[in-house]
Amino acid sequence: MASESSRISRSSRTVSAWRPPVAGVVEVFHARFTEYAYPMHVHEAWTLLIVDTGAVRYDLDRHEHGTPHDTVSLLPPHVPHNGSPVTAEGFRKRVLYLDGTYLGDELIGAAVDRPDLRDPLLRRRVGQLHGTLLRPGEELEAESRLMFVGERLRGHLRGDLAAPRPADPVLARRLRELLDERVVEGIGLNEAAGIVGAHPAHLVRAFSAAYGIAPHQYLTSLRVGRARRLLLDGRTPSEVAVATGFYDQSHLTRHFRKLVGVPPGRFSAG
Numbered sequence: 001m002a003s004e005s006s007r008i009s010r011s012s013r014t015v016s017a018w019r020p021p022v023a024g025v026v027e028v029f030h031a032r033f034t035e036y037a038y039p040m041h042v043h044e045a046w047t048l049l050i051v052d053t054g055a056v057r058y059d060l061d062r063h064e065h066g067t068p069h070d071t072v073s074l075l076p077p078h079v080p081h082n083g084s085p086v087t088a089e090g091f092r093k094r095v096l097y098l099d100g101t102y103l104g105d106e107l108i109g110a111a112v113d114r115p116d117l118r119d120p121l122l123r124r125r126v127g128q129l130h131g132t133l134l135r136p137g138e139e140l141e142a143e144s145r146l147m148f149v150g151e152r153l154r155g156h157l158r159g160d161l162a163a164p165r166p167a168d169p170v171l172a173r174r175l176r177e178l179l180d181e182r183v184v185e186g187i188g189l190n191e192a193a194g195i196v197g198a199h200p201a202h203l204v205r206a207f208s209a210a211y212g213i214a215p216h217q218y219l220t221s222l223r224v225g226r227a228r229r230l231l232l233d234g235r236t237p238s239e240v241a242v243a244t245g246f247y248d249q250s251h252l253t254r255h256f257r258k259l260v261g262v263p264p265g266r267f268s269a270g
Helices: 105-113 120-133 139-158 169-181 189-196 200-211 215-232 237-243 249-260 264-268
Strands: 004-009 013-019 025-033 038-041 046-054 056-060 063-066 071-075 081-085 091-098 116-118
Touching: 025 120, 046 056, 046 120, 071 120, 091 120, 105 139, 120 139, 139 189, 139 200, 139 215, 169 189, 169 200, 169 215, 189 200, 200 215, 215 237, 215 249, 215 264, 237 249, 237 264, 249 264
Parallel strands: none
Antiparallel strands: 004 013, 013 025, 025 091, 038 081, 046 071, 046 091, 056 063, 056 081, 071 116
16 A cells, blocks of 8 residues: 555444655545544644545534535644534545645635535545555656645635646656656656746646646556567566566556556466
């Protein structure tokens, strides 16, 4: 899953938590509770919460709030809150604890006033980000998804969901050249943005608009292409995974099957 994980299973509680190697994410926390209620407490990090089944009732700044399925809840750091299930069936939730990389302290007041955001696009993006964080080796994709989530959260809190900037083919080409140079070692989104002198969000949008594919998808395609050639040279899938920049053999197999239609072993066996 990720570098640090823990799991607790009881009749009324199932918890999974880990810290992914993605800048800005302090912790990922997935849980199902039926009877447990949180007392008043605070976090040092921002709490980004979605509820998949059931609902949570909580108090924040002496006001009661709730979390139906279509809502994204953003609880600011250092502000006391609690939490309890609305019904006897309990709830299942997914939480990201975020540091100040994407959300500054100047937004705390707005988050206290508007912690529950009804935004289907944001809800879908947060769910997709959780799915990506479950898969080791997908850091570039996770960084891209987190960047768009942070951008939309800031837009809500500032009351300014601005339209995307226009296409920039020159910038897109510069990122493509970087990815071509670093197929095996890869490159983080923030590092790439620093090299080309662009905001990460604009960089991803420019690349996707120019080539019809996200940067992480482009990089994965290059790696699978190299893997095909090495497999045909007689290398084993485990050797190929290391040589082409995948996290491990299962990581290679997942993407190879998706793009080629068969797993690496069957491909090289003819």
